[in-house]
Amino acid sequence: MMQRPAEVRHPVLASLYDGFMRPQEKLLGVGRQRERLMADARGRVLEIGFGTGLNLPYYPPVDHLTATEPDPNMRRRAGERVASIESTFTVDLLGAPAEALPVPDGSADTVVACLVLCTIGDVRAALAEVRRVLAPGGRLLVLEHVRSAAPAVTWLQHAATPVWRNLAGGCHLDRETVVEVEAAGFMFEHLWRSGDGRGSFVQGRARMTAG
Numbered sequence: 001m002m003q004r005p006a007e008v009r010h011p012v013l014a015s016l017y018d019g020f021m022r023p024q025e026k027l028l029g030v031g032r033q034r035e036r037l038m039a040d041a042r043g044r045v046l047e048i049g050f051g052t053g054l055n056l057p058y059y060p061p062v063d064h065l066t067a068t069e070p071d072p073n074m075r076r077r078a079g080e081r082v083a084s085i086e087s088t089f090t091v092d093l094l095g096a097p098a099e100a101l102p103v104p105d106g107s108a109d110t111v112v113a114c115l116v117l118c119t120i121g122d123v124r125a126a127l128a129e130v131r132r133v134l135a136p137g138g139r140l141l142v143l144e145h146v147r148s149a150a151p152a153v154t155w156l157q158h159a160a161t162p163v164w165r166n167l168a169g170g171c172h173l174d175r176e177t178v179v180e181v182e183a184a185g186f187m188f189e190h191l192w193r194s195g196d197g198r199g200s201f202v203q204g205r206a207r208m209t210a211g
């Protein structure tokens with residue numbers, strides 16, 4: 001039987017999140033990666049773990065966006081961002097964890113997972129949900145930090161994760177997200193990885209494999 005996902009509620013993190021991300025968006029190029037990620041968004045889009053909605057300004061004119069975010073503190077800020085940005089498409093903001101998406105089977109042409117697969121409690125359940133809600137021919141777009149392929153960095157990621165998880169709402173620095181996505185029945189059509197293919201950031205577009 002599927003376990004009920006734990007409640008997500010981090011008011012301090014939510015209040016600090018945009019300020020924490022601001023320098024990374026510009027100086028570390030996260031904004032540029034968001035732009036690249038969103039260039040592939042098409043049709044009916046579902047974004048999981050929408051946070052405060054930092055991806056919203058990068059969306060092309062899609063048909064519709066369903067944005068899910070389980071933390072009410074993040075969601076309130078996302079609602080303010082949605083209201084303050086003029087879009088050509090409508091946005092539905094839903095309170096739900098990715099492990100139990102309140103949307104019908106096959107109802108999304110694109111699912112966006114951005115800096116969230118590192119944090120989700122049960123990433124396998126979440127990816128099974130992504131498969132369920134994607135329409136045939138749909139695509140999963142990911143921008144994530146992952147376990148490095150460099151042993152010294154991996155060691156540091158393992159060592160820091162127990163502390164970092166507590167500070168950053170459950171975020172794992174050492175999750176093998178690309179492996180998890182492929183094991184869940186996806187194949188990357190495009191995959192960029194920092195550090196000449198061995199670093200800790202990935203951005204990619206995946207389609208479902210048969211079966």
Ligand SMILES: C[S@@+](CC[C@H](N)C(=O)[O-])C[C@H]1O[C@@H](n2cnc3c(N)ncnc32)[C@H](O)[C@@H]1O
Pocket residue numbers: 005008048049050051052053054055069070071074096097098099114115116119120121122169
């Ligand atoms: C690092 S933030 C990323 C927010 C946003 N996607 C972005 O790119 O800025 C991680 C987000 O995942 C959300 N989250 C935590 N557990 C989750 C779950 N089980 N399902 C979906 N989202 C979750 C958090 O509330 C938080 O908003």
